[in-house]
Amino acid sequence: MSKSIKWVIGIVAVVVVVAIGYFVSRGPKEVSEVPIKIGMVAPMTGDLAFMGEGIRDAILLAKENMSSTKYTYEVIFEDDQLDPKMTASAVNKLISVDKADVIISFSSVTGNVITPIAEQNEVVHFGIASDPNVAIGKFNFIHWTPPSEENKVFIEELQRRGIKKLGVFESNAQGAAAVMADLQERLKGTDIEIVTDQVFNFGEKDFRSIIAKAKNSEAEIYLLMAFSPELEILAKQMKEAGINTPLTSIESFELSEQVALFEGDWYVNAADPTGDFADKFKTKTGKNPTLGAANGYDIFNLVVAATEKIISSTKPTPDQIVSELMNIKDFSGALGNLSIDEDGLVVSKAAIRMIKDGQPVSVSE
Amino acid sequence: MEHLAILFAIYAILGMSLNLVVGYTGLLSVTHAAFYGIGAYTTAILLTKSDVGFFSSLILGIIIAAAVSFLIGIVLSKLKGDYYALGTFGFNTIIFAVFLNWQKLTRGPLGIPGVPKPELFGINFANNFNFLVLVLIFLILTYFASRFVVNSSFGRVLKAIREDETAIAVFGYNALYFKLTIFVISAAMAAIAGSFFASYVTFIDSSSFQLAESMFILAIIILGGLANLRGSILGALFLILLPEILRFVGFPSGIEAQMRQAVYGIILILLMLYRPQGLIGEYKL
Amino acid sequence: MNILPQLILNGIIAGAIYTLVTLGFNLIYGATKFFNLAHGVMAAIGGYAMFYFAKTLGLNVYIAVILGVVLVGLVGFGLDKLIYRPLRKRKASNMVLFVASLGAMTTLQAVIAILFSSQFKTLSQNFGTQKFFIIFGGTVTQTQLVILLSAVLVMAGLVVLLYKTQFGRAVRAISDDEEAAQIIGIDTNKIIGYVFFIGSAIAGLTGILVGFDVGIEPEMGSNLLLKGVIASVVGGVGNIYGGVLGAFLLGFAENFGIWKISGEWKDAIAFALLITFLIFRPRGIMNK
Numbered sequence: 046m047s048k049s050i051k052w053v054i055g056i057v058a059v060v061v062v063v064a065i066g067y068f069v070s071r072g073p074k075e076v077s078e079v080p081i082k083i084g085m086v087a088p089m090t091g092d093l094a095f096m097g098e099g100i101r102d103a104i105l106l107a108k109e110n111m112s113s114t115k116y117t118y119e120v121i122f123e124d125d126q127l128d129p130k131m132t133a134s135a136v137n138k139l140i141s142v143d144k145a146d147v148i149i150s151f152s153s154v155t156g157n158v159i160t161p162i163a164e165q166n167e168v169v170h171f172g173i174a175s176d177p178n179v180a181i182g183k184f185n186f187i188h189w190t191p192p193s194e195e196n197k198v199f200i201e202e203l204q205r206r207g208i209k210k211l212g213v214f215e216s217n218a219q220g221a222a223a224v225m226a227d228l229q230e231r232l233k234g235t236d237i238e239i240v241t242d243q244v245f246n247f248g249e250k251d252f253r254s255i256i257a258k259a260k261n262s263e264a265e266i267y268l269l270m271a272f273s274p275e276l277e278i279l280a281k282q283m284k285e286a287g288i289n290t291p292l293t294s295i296e297s298f299e300l301s302e303q304v305a306l307f308e309g310d311w312y313v314n315a316a317d318p319t320g321d322f323a324d325k326f327k328t329k330t331g332k333n334p335t336l337g338a339a340n341g342y343d344i345f346n347l348v349v350a351a352t353e354k355i356i357s358s359t360k361p362t363p364d365q366i367v368s369e370l371m372n373i374k375d376f377s378g379a380l381g382n383l384s385i386d387e388d389g390l391v392v393s394k395a396a397i398r399m400i401k402d403g404q405p406v407s408v409s410e
Numbered sequence: 411m412e413h414l415a416i417l418f419a420i421y422a423i424l425g426m427s428l429n430l431v432v433g434y435t436g437l438l439s440v441t442h443a444a445f446y447g448i449g450a451y452t453t454a455i456l457l458t459k460s461d462v463g464f465f466s467s468l469i470l471g472i473i474i475a476a477a478v479s480f481l482i483g484i485v486l487s488k489l490k491g492d493y494y495a496l497g498t499f500g501f502n503t504i505i506f507a508v509f510l511n512w513q514k515l516t517r518g519p520l521g522i523p524g525v526p527k528p529e530l531f532g533i534n535f536a537n538n539f540n541f542l543v544l545v546l547i548f549l550i551l552t553y554f555a556s557r558f559v560v561n562s563s564f565g566r567v568l569k570a571i572r573e574d575e576t577a578i579a580v581f582g583y584n585a586l587y588f589k590l591t592i593f594v595i596s597a598a599m600a601a602i603a604g605s606f607f608a609s610y611v612t613f614i615d616s617s618s619f620q621l622a623e624s625m626f627i628l629a630i631i632i633l634g635g636l637a638n639l640r641g642s643i644l645g646a647l648f649l650i651l652l653p654e655i656l657r658f659v660g661f662p663s664g665i666e667a668q669m670r671q672a673v674y675g676i677i678l679i680l681l682m683l684y685r686p687q688g689l690i691g692e693y694k695l
Numbered sequence: 696m697n698i699l700p701q702l703i704l705n706g707i708i709a710g711a712i713y714t715l716v717t718l719g720f721n722l723i724y725g726a727t728k729f730f731n732l733a734h735g736v737m738a739a740i741g742g743y744a745m746f747y748f749a750k751t752l753g754l755n756v757y758i759a760v761i762l763g764v765v766l767v768g769l770v771g772f773g774l775d776k777l778i779y780r781p782l783r784k785r786k787a788s789n790m791v792l793f794v795a796s797l798g799a800m801t802t803l804q805a806v807i808a809i810l811f812s813s814q815f816k817t818l819s820q821n822f823g824t825q826k827f828f829i830i831f832g833g834t835v836t837q838t839q840l841v842i843l844l845s846a847v848l849v850m851a852g853l854v855v856l857l858y859k860t861q862f863g864r865a866v867r868a869i870s871d872d873e874e875a876a877q878i879i880g881i882d883t884n885k886i887i888g889y890v891f892f893i894g895s896a897i898a899g900l901t902g903i904l905v906g907f908d909v910g911i912e913p914e915m916g917s918n919l920l921l922k923g924v925i926a927s928v929v930g931g932v933g934n935i936y937g938g939v940l941g942a943f944l945l946g947f948a949e950n951f952g953i954w955k956i957s958g959e960w961k962d963a964i965a966f967a968l969l970i971t972f973l974i975f976r977p978r979g980i981m982n983k
Contacts, residue, residue: 089667089668090667090668090670090671090805090808090813091813091914093813094667094668094808094812094813094814095812095813095814095815098812098813123657124667124670126667127617128617128618129611129613129614129615129617129618130417130607130611130618131653133413133417133610133611134413134414134417134653134654135657137411137413137414138654138657141411141413153520153521154521154613154615154617157521157523157612157613158611158612158613160523160613161524161612161613165536176520176523178523178524181524217510217511217518217519217959218519219519219520219521219615221519222518222519222520223520226520243957243958244957244958244959245958245959245961246510246958246959246961246962247519248918249958249961250909250910251705251709251909253701253705253708253950254701254702254705254949254950254953254954254958255953255958257698257701257702257705257833258698258953258954260698260701261698273815274815274910274912278909278910285827285834285836286701286834287827287829287834332814438790485970485974488973488974489973489974492730492789493928493973495730496924496925496928496969496973497969497970497973499921499966499969500966500967500969500970500973501966501970503962503963503965503966504963504966504967504970507959507960507962507963508963510959511959511960625797628794629794629797632790632791632794633794636790665808665809668805668806668808668809668813669805669809671801671802671804671805671808672801672802672805672806672809674798674801675797675798675799675800675801675802675803675805676798676802677798678794678795678797678798678801679778679795679798679799679802681794681798682778682782682787682791682792682794682795682798683778683781683782683795686782686785686787686788686791
């Protein structure tokens with residue numbers, strides 16, 4: 046047999062094996078109960094895989110803790126590697142092949158890709174993202190404390206403590222950029238000044254020179270707009286550089302595995318009245334919740350709560366789910382008391398907290 | 411599914427255009443994603459911030475990519491072999507940094523959302539099928555344009571340069587002119603693919619145009635076969651479909667994505683061990 | 696202006712790390728002449744091996760380091776034996792080897808992620824409370840001094856190996872001309888196998904040190920590799936002293952560059968330096 050024929054046979058064999066795997070894994074479907082399908086698109090490989098895994102675990106946790114329901118729910122997880130073309134492919138598969146009714150996404154990049162697709166295909170889309178563009182359209186929602194809310198609380202606290210000079214270390218990525226843009230706008234007209242603003246690229250691990258640059262400024266407190274692992278490395282290198290100035294952050298200290306680094310520091314966070322979610326998550330996975338995990342947990346529960354309100358003899362449609370979602374007020378979630386406003390944004394509040402004895406505690410207003 | 415077909419068409423254009431430089435001329439360029447990005451950003455910016463239409467933005471994207479590639483090409487012309495490749499690495503990184511940090515123009519890490527679809531004779535391009543037809547038309551145009559270049563006397567000189575550049579100079583051919591021209595043509599085609607990408611996905615950000623993307627396009631043409639246009643099309647088909655097919659294979663949950671990556675890597679290795687000329691390559695590497 | 700000493704120190708530390716990467720890379724490149732993308736992953740494997748031996752198994756730190764380094768060397772050796780050598784036998788071109796190494800890098804990174812998850816981990820026990828020293832007005836941690844020391848030792852070791860041993864002579868012969876070396880009776884495949892072992896082991900050590908200094912994640916190798924390559928080109932590919940020089944030049948360029956330009960351009964600066972050298976002095980600072 047010539048080499049090329051061997052080659053063709055090889056390819057055919059691989060395709061056949063894969064196709065068999067495909068059909069076997071799909072399995073026979075019970076026609077009796079058609080479940081509500083909830084898909085999740087998040088990075089499951091690559092740098093941010095641990096975040097995607099965290100959200101997946103949170104959603105599974107929510108599903109396990111569901112009390113008995115009228116309808117059945119199924120979750121499907123797809124990896125997009127935080128790459129827009131893979132996001133489009135993942136969403137396409139979820140909608141065309143899996144017939145998903147709801148899609149949960151993580152990050153503004155992913156969310157922005159999915160939003161028009163969700164709207165066009167009339168599928169509910171819930172983004173865990175800071176960019177309000179992700180919520181454009183009837184079918185699109187966001188569950189993330191908006192930068193405006195967080196900055197409002199942040200500035201109030203700065204003023205309360207009489208801090209006038211702020212130093213900033215920001216990650217050159219979506220989340221931080223959105224918050225900083227809003228913060229700079231809001232600081233106009235106050236007497237608080239940003240005396241140094243050091244930007245670093247996502248993935249950077251050596252901050253020593255930008256720290257050296259910032260050291261000369263007269264900042265009274267440093268705002269670290271970064272997430273794990275850059276956050277911990279940055280804090281550690283600052284201490285090694287001999288900086289003892291207080292540190293603060295928006296939304297990241299609590300999630301760190303090394304909370305001890307931030308002992309005594311106050312920060313802004315989405316309110317978590319019970320801490321219940323964090324405990325359950327830790328019991329299930331052995332790790333602290335990652336960024337967005339609590340949001341994923343809430344979104345699953347919000348969707349289920351909304352869907353359960355629908356009275357229908359056939360499977361509820363995304364359109365119906367959307368209507369019920371828009372009616373949700375005062376829902377008790379992992380991130381506090383939640384309501385959904387007319388733009389499809391989940392209104393969650395921000396609060397000031399502090400790390401005391403290695404634990405996050407609320408600082409009363 | 412139209413979605414996969416559209417992606418395939420975009421990457422087929424990218425593959426063919428890179429093949430002109432790498433397969434036919436023998437220049438190992440790993441900066442193709444930069445020109446792809448220029449096309450994408452030009453379309454995205456013009457369509458969201460002004461009244462310029464899709465096809466006009468396409469042309470402007472081509473012009474900008476051509477200009478930038480011309481300048482880069484001149485610098486690269488001084489480099490040979492591995493150094494050439496390294497130089498292209500450098501340019502890709504620098505252009506990526508520009509996409510990421512020239513915030514006034516590109517909105518930096520926030521990306522540009524809401525890029526509209528093309529408008530032509532009232533056809534609704536939000537319908538994936540219509541959009542697919544449009545991209546396929548350009549794919550066919552690109553294919554014939556590439557074939558024309560490759561089969562012409564210009565193309566013969568390119569292959570001669572690939573085989574032995576000094577010999578060609580002896581015959582009085584200005585190798586620089588040929589290398590530069592094909593580099594610019596290739597960049598222009600990549601920009602076309604970029605414009606379509608921006609309009610299709612409607613949201614672009616710098617992360618799509620890094621070194622990894624250039625390497626992916628390179629893998630497509632090496633897999634399909636260097637110096638073979640149909641090979642590039644086949645390579646694009648294979649590499650776009652493979653991860654999607656693997657989505658369905660029942661890997662143990664929790665590590666599906668990493669397993670897919672591992673399989674992808676192993677397939678690349680096996681292909682190089684047992685079929686290095688690619689699926690239907692002519693040019694034995 | 697007390698920022699200057701700190702910048703100099705930072706440049707030196709960065710240079711030391713890049714030196715370690717480039718020493719391993721240069722060694723392998725010199726003998727095989729292709730751009731081995733999988734070299735970066737060796738650093739990651741080293742870091743994770745250390746993690747497994749020291750933290751999971753609880754072995755003594757020094758033993759764990761030795762075990763880790765040897766393990767990485769074996770992996771590198773294995774890669775050569777299984778993949779690169781058969782390809783070389785068929786006179787496969789550099790592009791094929793490049794793509795094969797891309798496949799190897801992807802697979803190995805995925806395997807690490809499967810075994811250890813993608814979460815960032817640290818090797819040091821006392822994260823955040825390391826001893827640090829003040830030298831000429833700038834601060835350095837203990838780990839960083841160890842990195843500097845290691846770079847010096849490895850470089851010295853390699854110089855001795857390459858210039859004072861028969862093995863080293865064989866390696867240099869292969870670097871100059873592989874076919875000629877074969878003709879005069881050198882078993883090039885065997886020597887290249889050892890070169891892969893040593894070069895990968897050095898990369899593994901680098902990964903361990905970086906793991907102590909900052910931490911480990913499956914993809915840590917890629918960026919290290921790129922910087923190592925830039926250092927090689929700038930300093931002179933295939934030349935040990937050149938590589939070291941290039942590494943420190945790169946380290947300084949990056950850190951001083953950030954002084955005047957904002958931090959987000961750090962990678963661009965590194966590559967601009969590369970391109971400048973490629974244009975004006977492609978053989979690097981130290982010509983062979």
